[in-house]
Amino acid sequence: MRPLTAHIDLDALRHNYLQARRYAPEARAMAVLKANAYGHGAIACAQALQDLAPAMAVACLEEGQALRARGIECPIVLLEGFFETDELDEVITGGYWSVLHTHWQVDALLMRLAHWPQHRMTVLVKCDSGMHRLGFAPDEVGDLCQRLQAHAGIEQTLLMTHFATADTPDSPLLTSQLETINALRRQLNLPGCFANSPATLSVPAARHDWVRPGVMLYGVNPLEPQHALHDEIEQVLRPVMTLESRIIAVRELQAGEPIGYGARHVTHRPTRVGVVACGYGDGYDRHAREGTPVLVEGQRAAIAGRVSMDMLTVDITELPEADIGSRVTLWGRDASGAVLSVSEVASWCDTIAYTLLTGILPRVPRCYHQNDDSREGV
Numbered sequence: 001m002r003p004l005t006a007h008i009d010l011d012a013l014r015h016n017y018l019q020a021r022r023y024a025p026e027a028r029a030m031a032v033l034k035a036n037a038y039g040h041g042a043i044a045c046a047q048a049l050q051d052l053a054p055a056m057a058v059a060c061l062e063e064g065q066a067l068r069a070r071g072i073e074c075p076i077v078l079l080e081g082f083f084e085t086d087e088l089d090e091v092i093t094g095g096y097w098s099v100l101h102t103h104w105q106v107d108a109l110l111m112r113l114a115h116w117p118q119h120r121m122t123v124l125v126k127c128d129s130g131m132h133r134l135g136f137a138p139d140e141v142g143d144l145c146q147r148l149q150a151h152a153g154i155e156q157t158l159l160m161t162h163f164a165t166a167d168t169p170d171s172p173l174l175t176s177q178l179e180t181i182n183a184l185r186r187q188l189n190l191p192g193c194f195a196n197s198p199a200t201l202s203v204p205a206a207r208h209d210w211v212r213p214g215v216m217l218y219g220v221n222p223l224e225p226q227h228a229l230h231d232e233i234e235q236v237l238r239p240v241m242t243l244e245s246r247i248i249a250v251r252e253l254q255a256g257e258p259i260g261y262g263a264r265h266v267t268h269r270p271t272r273v274g275v276v277a278c279g280y281g282d283g284y285d286r287h288a289r290e291g292t293p294v295l296v297e298g299q300r301a302a303i304a305g306r307v308s309m310d311m312l313t314v315d316i317t318e319l320p321e322a323d324i325g326s327r328v329t330l331w332g333r334d335a336s337g338a339v340l341s342v343s344e345v346a347s348w349c350d351t352i353a354y355t356l357l358t359g360i361l362p363r364v365p366r367c368y369h370q371n372d373d374s375r376e377g378v
Contacts, residue, residue: 003244004282004364006242006360006364006366007332007366007369008040008044008045008241009333009370010368013048013218013240016217016240019216026207027208028054028209029210030054030057030212031046031053031055031057032057032058032212033045034063036063038214038217038358039359040357044368047070047072053074056077057078057079058076058078058079059079061087064076075096075097077097081100081105082109091109092112092153097121097122099160100123100124100126100144106148110147114153117152121155122154124160125144129161135160135161141184142184158193158209159190161194163195167198167227169224178203193209194207197213197216197222201229201233202223215353218239218241219240220357221343238333239333242333243284243330244327244330245277246324247328248324249274250274250316252273255267259273259313260308264305272317273313274296274314274316274322276294276312276313278312279312283356283364284312285355286306289349289350292345293340294329295329295334295336296326297322297336298335298336301322302314314328331345342357
């Protein structure tokens with residue numbers, strides 16, 4: 001069997017969720033499981049959190065249906081709402097909470113609710129407080145909320161927004177967004193759902209009735225390195241995914257020899273090269289630069305040459321004990337206890353941790369770990 005596996009630590013996932021609750025103790029925390037739980041496997045992650053999270057959030061109805069089919073019963077928030085009126089019967093009757101961010105959604109929902117007088121829904125009205133992606137203008141929100149609250153089919157109306165720069169300290173845009181949305185909250189006297197991961201951890205003024213921890217659940221520090229709380233959060237969160245493979249071949253090369261496609265890397269000394277079973281066909285980023293770190297049996301080594309579809313090559317000259325079969329951690333917590341942050345790897349690929357985690361393809365088996373040695377392969 002090909003040795004590449006994404007190990008998913010469900011105990012770490014639960015730990016990270018509890019950190020969201022610790023940093024925002026007065027709020028309820030909906031666990032964000034969109035994009036297959038950021039590549040970790042939405043069903044297994046939802047099942048691990050179902051006794052902790054009072055609600056879960058996904059991008060769309062199809063993602064919610066997958067959770068319902070596997071027994072997840074708590075409210076499921078549709079973060080982009082619904083896309084077609086044909087979805088509404090299931091949205092209304094299936095225990096979903098819908099975000100509303102356009103006028104046609106409001107009109108369609110209220111019209112359809114008339115066909116289901118025995119059902120009442122919770123909705124989240126999204127205000128564009130300054131990110132300018134989705135949502136109603138602040139001066140539209142009051143009338144819309146009054147209209148929704150007056151409808152017999154609406155059980156609860158929440159006010160929602162999304163922050164563009166909550167990860168950055170002293171951001172004028174964040175200050176402006178907070179002023180806008182908190183003024184609306186006071187004016188309308190509605191429960192608020194404002195804080196994403198960085199705001200949950202570092203912006204007390206954004207923590208109200210609900211918070212929405214997302215990437216932090218998976219052990220990724222959402223704060224920029226210059227943020228005052230960055231180092232604290234780095235110690236608080238635990239990586240959930242460990243992408244692990246093995247060395248499948250070792251090459252002994254003299255100085256001046258090329259490695260890999262395009263001969264990007266040319267050895268400058270006698271070099272031992274470990275060939276690792278992992279490549280862009282698995283979701284590892286092809287743009288990884290020379291020197292991108294990996295752990296070989298817990299020791300740091302560096303990529304040498306371009307990542308190919310099924311393999312990548314690592315300079316193991318300084319690791320004489322490394323050989324065929326040696327364990328390679330591409331990111332996460334190595335069996336030795338050493339940790340290689342997915343964010344550090346992402347920086348070498350000129351991208352962010354989100355893209356690496358969500359990019360791991362179905363070809364890579366996920367192996368779920370819970371309660372130490374308890375394991376289930378999927």
